[in-house]
Amino acid sequence: MNSCVLMAEIVKDPELRFMQDGQTAIAEMTVQFPAFRAEDPMEMLKVVGWGNLAQQIQEQFHTGDQVVMEGRLNMVLVDRPEGFKEKRAEFTVGRIHRVQADLNAPRIANNPAATMAAPAQPKAVAPAAPKAPAAPATPAASKPPAPSPSDYEPNYDDIPF
Structure with missing residues (x-):
């Protein structure tokens, strides 16, 4: 699957045009x-x-904007005036x-089922304070502490080949 993520700066304002059917925006x-x-x-x-994303790009993005884009990278053939x-x-x-840095500005995400409405901004939720663990009424048998990742040494003898 051809999928790319690119962070770049817009150097030429988006130009909107339509296909011959007059409905598909580019x-x-x-x-x-x-x-x-x-x-x-x-x-x-x-x-x-x-499509709808093209119209949103033309309306909301301009030269100098820093953007992160998700999409596909294609190679196209272009006829040159030199004849090749x-x-x-x-x-x-x-x-x-x-x-x-402005978190209140709208973001654009195109989804095949998405409409022209801007996506809802997530609400900030304060994490609940962790409850203190209840102390056991009777002392339980103490277990040895689990080995930390730095203390772990793999046993290569268990590998079946």
Whole structure:
């Protein structure tokens, strides 16, 4: 299964267009992310979103936004003016999340069953205070403490081969 997660910065505002049927929306934008080596230039990648997600991307994301995207990485052939075809990477986004400190801003997640409504924000719940363990009425036989992970030594003689 081709599944990727990418953290990047939007460098070109999303452009919204529609398929010939006039109903299927497509949003295209360009993002950049750091190369593997520090001395290499930033990598650029075309990102495509479809349907309701495309409209949400165009409305809510702009140049300079830091995003985390989940989706598929594809290779597409592009006709060059020089007369040959070039392979380029293209990211088809399935979910997109803004990277930010503001927890009240909306997030976008595309689900096949999802509608245009924004997902509900989780409510903060304070953890319940742990109850103190009840002391036994009579002293029980003490068990030896379980070995800690650092004390554990595997017994390789139990391996059947």
